[in-house]
Amino acid sequence: MLRKLPYLLLSLVVVLLFSIFSPKETSAISLKDIPAKYKTEIDYLVNKNLIAGYPGGYFYPDRSVTREEAATIIGRTIGLNGAQRQTSFTDVNSSSFGSGYIQSAYEKGIISGHGEGIFHPKNPITRGEMAYLIASAFNLTEKSEIYFNDVATSGTLFEAINKVATAGITVGYPDGTFGPNKSITRAEFSVFVARSLNPDFKVNVQPKPTxxxxxxxxxxxxxxxxxxxxxxxxxxxxxxxxxxxxxxxxxxxxxxxxxxxxxxxxxxxxTSTPNVGANVIAIDPGHGGSDPGAMANGLKEKEINLDVSLRIKKYLEDAGIKVVMTRTNDTFISLDGRVDYAVKNGADTFVSIHTNSATASSASGTETYYSAAALNPRAESSKQLATFIQKRLLEAWGTTDRGVKEAGFRVIKANPLPATLVELGFITNSGDANKLGSNEYRESAAKAISLGIQDYYNWKNR
Ligand SMILES: [Zn+2]
Missing domain, CATH: 2.30.30.40 (SH3 Domains)
Known part of the structure; x- marks a missing residue:
């Protein structure tokens, strides 16, 4: 019925939707049409002012949710900046109620559009798209042997749906399908979000301590x-x-x-050293095993990264800092596996070591990355960490200063810890490569990075 309304009326409905999605307006208890099966989850969200009922006390559990509404509620849930503004999408203008959340989610890599610059904000969001949104918004990384009849393992949504199912956020339909192309209902949407937020609601999985x-x-x-x-x-x-x-x-x-x-x-x-001021750093030598990283001038990135990292470990341990290494030999580890390992082993900070490359051999220098993908305190810590390391490395190596930069590399973005990624120098530049291949320079880089990390801890524990 709603679909047959003329456009003008539809826009009115959208305006109305905005007001009822607004946190101020909710009255939690008295919604009349909430299915008993989903009552706990929906009550939880309504009580958190994350989703609201309609005037007259109805929730309309079977109605669909637009892509804009979904982005807004997820954005509110994970604390994104929702200030309405210009977006990167031609079909979402700054006056759209969800423009701020859509743009924030886009900048953080949580959502993508439908092709170049198009978001389709008024389209109903599908269950597959919702899985993708949840998996990236909540940094889901774990996968398992869960399959649905209607989700091809080669399809683009397979991974997101698998992560969401592995996390106990959905079990799909009783007939073994997931319905990735079906519009999600408000009830299903609420259940997805509530289970993402609260481990107690998850199905078929015990909340797993990390x-x-x-x-x-x-x-x-x-x-x-x-x-x-x-x-x-x-x-x-x-x-x-x-x-x-x-x-x-x-x-x-x-x-x-x-x-x-x-x-x-x-x-x-x-907890490993429970006295206040004890620090545990994860050092992550980039690449390894079947993934050599960049190669040029007779050097392999994976080997440089590991050698420098092992030297960093020694300097840090000498300084009384506990070190967790994501790898200590030539093995392949997934990007998410590196972060998981660090977190599970009690690290409070994460430093990934890499070597740069470019098609032009003239490109040279040292740069250090952080991600602003998380909320502010972690982003601030990450930037400080990057700044300290970059400064020390430049002093030691005298390379071109390419600066401290923001980027969404997965190991620093999908990471709950303050994290930075160091690019020592360019393997494709003969001057930098001479340093990258030299024992003396590797030693001085390791010492410099360990000092940068100590600068960071002194700042953090100040
Ligand atoms: Zn690399």
Missing amino acids: GERIVSASTLNVRSGPGASFNQVGVLANGSKVTTYQYVGDWVYISYGTIQGYVNSNYLKG
């Missing part, structure tokens, strides 16, 4: 969702040892006794 961390702030608020605007559900004292489950941006879902909820992970430290 590790233990220690509260480093004098007190730490526990909240019902991943952001400071969510209700406070508890307070933890300094030194409390919490069990961690899942990260959403800078926030991590924890349990401590009977308290469960999200805390800001910047106020947690690793």
Whole structure:
């Protein structure tokens, strides 16, 4: 019926939708048409002001959700900047209610359009698209042997749907299908989001602890969702040892006794050395095994990265800093596997070591990357870390300063820890390659990077 309304009326409906999706307007309890099967999840979202009912007390669980509404609710859920503004899409103008969330999600690589510059904001979002949105918004990495009859393993959505199913966010339909091209209903949408946010709602999977961390702030608020605007559900004292489950941006879902909820992970430290000020760094030698990285001038990137990383480890351990290495020999590890390993082994910071290359042999110099993909405190820490390392490396090597840069490389973007990626120099440039191939320069780079990391910890623990 809705689909047959003339355009003008449709825009009115959209305006109305905006107001009912607005957090201020919700009255949680009295929605009349919520299916019993999904009541817990929908109540949870309504009570968090993430989704709202319609005037008259209806939720309309079977209605579809537009791509713009989906981006808005997800953006609100993970704390993106929703200020309405110009977007990269020709069909989303700045006055559109979701323009801010759409643009923020696009900049962070959470959504892509339909082809060049087109978003189709008013199209209903499909279950497959929703899986993709959830998998990237919540940094889902784990995959498993779960298959649906109607999702080809070669298809573009296979991976996202698999991750969402592995995480216990969906089980698909009883007939073994997932329905990737069907419009998602408001009820299904709510269930996806609620299960993404709250590990207690997940199906067929026990919430899996990822590790233990220690509260480093004098007190730490526990909240019902991943952001400071969510209700406070508890307070933890300094030194409390919490069990961690899942990260959403800078926030991590924890349990401590009977308290469960999200805390800001910047106020947690690793447990392996529980005294305050103890630091655990993950050093990630890029590439390895079947993936050699860049090759030129008789050098292989994977070998340089590993050798320099092992030398960094030695310097850091000498300085009393615990080091977690994502690899210590010539093996292949996935990008997400590197991050998982670091987190599970109690690292509080992540440094990936790489060697640059270019088609033009004239390109040369040192650069260090960070990602602003997460919420602000982690992005700020990551940038500081990159800045300290870049400065020390330039002092040691005297290479061209290509600067500290923002980029969405997966190991630094899909990473709950402050993270940076160092490009020592260009393997394709003869001057840089001389340094990259030299024991003395590898040693001085390692020392410089370890000093940069110590600068960072001194700043962090100041
Ligand atoms: Zn590389």
